[in-house]
Amino acid sequence: MQEEFDNILDDMEDTYDVISITSENGEIIDCFIIDGVIDNNTQYLLVVACDDFEKDEAEAFILKQIGEDGEEAIYMPVEDNNEYNKILILLQENETDYEMEF
Numbered sequence: 001m002q003e004e005f006d007n008i009l010d011d012m013e014d015t016y017d018v019i020s021i022t023s024e025n026g027e028i029i030d031c032f033i034i035d036g037v038i039d040n041n042t043q044y045l046l047v048v049a050c051d052d053f054e055k056d057e058a059e060a061f062i063l064k065q066i067g068e069d070g071e072e073a074i075y076m077p078v079e080d081n082n083e084y085n086k087i088l089i090l091l092q093e094n095e096t097d098y099e100m101e102f
Contacts, residue, residue: 018050021063021075034060037090044087045075062087 016032023029031047038044043065052058062084063075078084 019045019047019075021047031061035091035094037087037094039087039090043073044078044090046091062091 016034018030018032020028020030030050032050032053033045033047035046036044045063045065046060047063048058048060062078064078064083065073066076067074078087
């Protein structure tokens with residue numbers, strides 16, 4: 001039974017792209033991109049740390065693209081409450097396979 005569950009999780013993990021982000025203390029964290037939206041020509045990503053992915057209530061973060069460095073996009077967490085709430089609504093409007101709780 002556990003093996004079947006592990007195989008299901010492996011299949012789920014294969015369906016998400018992975019990005020690496022650098023925390024404030026310089027730690028590199030790999031994250032699954034769960035969803036994304038574009039608003040006013042700005043890309044936003046909903047991400048979950050790969051290490052937290054299997055948790056029942058994994059914490060997700062919304063990142064905003066703020067620029068590019070060569071071929072790599074630069075993202076920062078959305079900190080403005082109004083912007084954050086607006087993007088949450090847009091993400092909820094997408095047809096998705098995940099569940100959000102606030």
